[in-house]
Amino acid sequence: MTHRRRRRDAEQADTEITILGRRVRVRAAVPLLDALEPLAPERMATGRFCRNHECGNSRFYYRLPGDPQERKARACRFEVVPGMEITVLSAELKFVLRELLAGHESSNVDDA
Numbered sequence: 138m139t140h141r142r143r144r145r146d147a148e149q150a151d152t153e154i155t156i157l158g159r160r161v162r163v164r165a166a167v168p169l170l171d172a173l174e175p176l177a178p179e180r181m182a183t184g185r186f187c188r189n190h191e192c193g194n195s196r197f198y199y200r201l202p203g204d205p206q207e208r209k210a211r212a213c214r215f216e217v218v219p220g221m222e223i224t225v226l227s228a229e230l231k232f233v234l235r236e237l238l239a240g241h242e243s244s245n246v247d248d249a
């Protein structure tokens with residue numbers, strides 16, 4: 138990722154969420170799948186996502202701030218909610234985000 142692109146992505150990152158215990162900054166009010174792209178652009182581009190709520194590869198579980206109930210959704214249709222906590226990722230999402238989750242990628246990540 139180029140310096141210019143990192144800077145642009147950082148400027149567009151405007152809310153914080155937690156993914157499997159890692160805090161990341163992402164764009165708000167866009168589908169989660171789109172918000173995750175700057176965090177692992179090459180891998181997200183080659184991920185097996187229909188982006189049409191059909192394949193199930195974007196499934197995840199989450200909790201909203203102040204609500205202990207865990208819910209499930211598909212990242213291609215679910216808009217980012219500030220402060221949300223993602224507790225479970227589909228195998229495909231885990232695969233494309235593996236370096237981010239291991240702490241090897243992106244300046245938009247803080248350890249929780």
Ligand code: FES
Nearest residue numbers: 188192193195213
């Ligand atoms: S990307 Fe296929 S269901 Fe969301």
